[in-house]
Amino acid sequence: MKRLIWGCLLPLVAMAIGAAGPAHAASELKIGVLVPLTGTSAADGTRLLNAHQLAAKQINDAGGIAGLGGAKINLVVADTQSKPEVARSETERLISREKVSVVLGAWASATTIPSVQVAERYRVPFVVTSAVTDAITEQSMQFVFRVSPKGSWAAKDVGAFIGDLRQHGVALDKVAIAYEDGPFGQTVSAGYRKELAAQSIKLVADESFRTGSADVSTQVAKIKASGADLVLIVAYIDDESVLVRSMAAQQYRPYILGYGGGHTHPTLLELGDLVEGAFGVVEWMPDLKNPAAKAFADAYKAAYGALPLSNSAQAFAATWVSALGADAAHSADPVAIRDALRQLKLKDGPATLLPNDALAFDESGQNHVSNVMSQVIDGKFVTVWPTNFAAQPFKPRK
Amino acid sequence: MQAVISGLANGSIYALIAVGLTLVFGIMRIINFAHGEFLMIxxxxxFFAWSAFGIDPVLAVVIVTPVVMLIGVGLYKGLIRFALNVPDINQMAVTxxxxxxxxxxxLMMFTGNNRLITQPRSTASIAIGPAIIQVPQLIACxxxxxxxxxxxxxxxxxxxxLVMRAVSQSRDGAALSGIDISAVYKWAMAIGIGSLGVAGPLMAAILYVNPMVGALFTLKAxxxxxxxxxxxxxxxLIGSLLVGLAESxxxxxxxxxxxxxxxxxxxxxxxxxxxxxxxxxxxR
Known part of the structure; x- marks a missing residue:
């Protein structure tokens, strides 16, 4: 029995000694990557990981991190299984066992929030790649950084975009919202409502539908009757196609503006002429007028055979930013990297592929980045806003 | 008015799905939780009849229905037959x-992507007074x-x-009168699942197809x-019209x-x- 107890204790003791030993080897920079590789968001996780690996490969192929004497990046990948509790324990493992200097991740807000709390406790910087919940960078945590915009900024950018359209002579006086009645649709539509009120744009119809509805003509009939010129759609791609078809069936062709990566999805283009001219608000587009974006899109396509989606760009930027932080810190020490990340202000280079003038973190760790507007022009998604990143000017409806 | 028309249209689509479920239950006393998945198939x-061979979904009904009926028979022969004499809870676990x-x-074979059937008819509509009904919905109706x-x-x-009703009333009684229960069950499955062969292509033209689409309807059915x-x-019929109307x-x-x-x-x-x-x- 005694032997059994010792048998259990010894590895623990060994681990404790290991933990107390030299923490950060200089020959490599260990970066922890939290992605969902199994579970409901498995497909998203793979796309993110591709981008993380592409960035690491670029850095390592170019001779590693100069500030660390050419140290190579070693990505330690952990699968969150799309579950918050797993994300939390994996973060713990990455930091205490794997001794990573920075953690990146962890896709959705639900898995990101518990993970950043662990990193904060262990005083290891955590770069949030794509989670949008505003509160993540509003809790005055000292080790949290986010490259992606806050969720509520989408509504602000949509408001600004509507203002721009009106300035260009597009008659948009009445706006309607059609949203999916789940947490996603409710959150986003609440943001829209607030923003429209702030800009004193008239909201004439506010209709919700259940995801998976086979028929939304009741809602469409009400929106049509309201005479809205622009319909803000917050829906998953499958519901959006039902909605758009129903609008066409009722001979109602307003401007439409979809939301997020779900809208800028190839499935939507299958609707052909029905979605020609449709706008969408999204965090990034591969055709963004920005040299870093183009270089990333080309490299990603060459490596994986498909164009990257918005979240891949954020994962790519997060990886680069951590490497540059370690480079500036001349150290693999997490606190030194945190301090360096605070000072970082990147105006060019691969990390600047997101739509803002310079990648930098404010005192809450938030990168001030805008969303972009896409429009379906000739059956393709094209960036049309903000003007300095637009691939083409927007096309008014005929 | 629009709500009433949409509700009736939705209701009759629900009926198309629910009728097979009730038939299988009425005759075999089996609760088939996989009903929605056969709809998905x-x-x-x-979808594939349309995308690969350009067959109109209405015509595809003629092709898909026999195939799905055969699947129903296969399901009975291969699986349900063995589950008939076990406790209800085990039957539920099986389905x-x-x-x-x-x-x-x-998900493995077709990926999670949504597939759409796009035809000129997809967005055509007919006006009924102040309301409209979309043509694909009308066809399904x-x-x-x-x-x-x-x-x-x-x-x-x-x-x-007659034989089916007999079996539904009393399985043992029907068996005693010389009815081949197994053959009746086979037909019940063929018709119950086969009715989805009518629903499937028509629904695919209205909605979209993905591996989870069947589950949307199972609960409602x-x-x-x-x-x-x-x-x-x-x-x-009454249940589905009631649900469809009330919903809309x-x-x-x-x-x-x-x-x-x-x-x-x-x-x-x-x-x-x-x-x-x-x-x-x-x-009864």
Whole structure:
């Protein structure tokens, strides 16, 4: 029995000694990557990981991190299984066992929030790649950084975009919202409502539908009757196609503006002429007028055979930013990297592929980045806003 | 007005799905949780007939229905046959497991992407007074009513129908009178699942196809079948029109969350007032 107890204790003791030993080897920079590789968001996780690996490969192929004497990046990948509790324990493992200097991740807000709390406790910087919940960078945590915009900024950018359209002579006086009645649709539509009120744009119809509805003509009939010129759609791609078809069936062709990566999805283009001219608000587009974006899109396509989606760009930027932080810190020490990340202000280079003038973190760790507007022009998604990143000017409806 | 038209259209589409479920239950006393997944398979059938061979979904019904009927027979021979004499809870586990298996196999084979059938007809519509009805919905509506009529005739007028009703009333009694129970069950599965062969391609033209699409309807079909009375035929029609109408009228007046809860509120109400379902006496 005694032997059994010792048998259990010894590895623990060994681990404790290991933990107390030299923490950060200089020959490599260990970066922890939290992605969902199994579970409901498995497909998203793979796309993110591709981008993380592409960035690491670029850095390592170019001779590693100069500030660390050419140290190579070693990505330690952990699968969150799309579950918050797993994300939390994996973060713990990455930091205490794997001794990573920075953690990146962890896709959705639900898995990101518990993970950043662990990193904060262990005083290891955590770069949030794509989670949008505003509160993540509003809790005055000292080790949290986010490259992606806050969720509520989408509504602000949509408001600004509507203002721009009106300035260009597009008659948009009445706006309607059609949203999916789940947490996603409710959150986003609440943001829209607030923003429209702030800009004193008239909201004439506010209709919700259940995801998976086979028929939304009741809602469409009400929106049509309201005479809205622009319909803000917050829906998953499958519901959006039902909605758009129903609008066409009722001979109602307003401007439409979809939301997020779900809208800028190839499935939507299958609707052909029905979605020609449709706008969408999204965090990034591969055709963004920005040299870093183009270089990333080309490299990603060459490596994986498909164009990257918005979240891949954020994962790519997060990886680069951590490497540059370690480079500036001349150290693999997490606190030194945190301090360096605070000072970082990147105006060019691969990390600047997101739509803002310079990648930098404010005192809450938030990168001030805008969303972009896409429009379906000739059956393709094209960036049309903000003007300095637009691939083409927007096309008014005929 | 629009809400009433949409509700009736939705209701008849629900009926198209629920009728197979109630038939299988009425005759075999098996609760088939995988019903929605067979709908999903039939929808993929309709989609691929259109995308690979350019077959119109309405014509695809003629091709998909026999295929799905054969799948139904295969399901009976290969799986359900063995599950007939085990306790109810095990039967449920079998069909529930089958449902998950089929979902994940579809995910592997067809990926999670949504597939759409796009035709000029997809967005055509007909005005009925102040309201409109979309042509694909109208087609599904007509198909649903004709299918229900046809099945009604089969059950009431044909020998097979007579035998089926006999088995439904008393399995042992029917067996004692020399009815081949196994053959009847086989036909019940063929027709029950086969009715989805009509629903699938028409639904694919209205909605989209993905591996999870069947599950959207399974729960609603159960509500309808229970509201109408398990195994009752006219109950399905009344139940589905009731659910369809209530949903869409609620959507017109309130928010989507409330309208989604309405079918279940009806279910509770019916269970409280008439636990055997609205029309259950008819079948007996």
């Amino acid at each position: 039939a929808m993929y059938g309709g 529930l497991g089958l449902s998950m298996l089929l979902q994940h196999m579809a 007509v198909a649903s009513l004709s299918l229900l009529g046809l099945l009604y005739l089969v059950l009431r007028r044909s020998d097979l129908g 159960f509500v309808i079948v229970i509201v109408g009375g398990l195994g009752s035929f006219s109950g399905v 009228i609620a959507a017109a007046w309130f928010s989507a969350a409330i309208s989604a809860a309405v079918p279940f509120a009806i279910l509770l109400l019916v269970l409280l007032i008439r636990p055997e379902g609205l029309m259950s006496a008819r079948m």
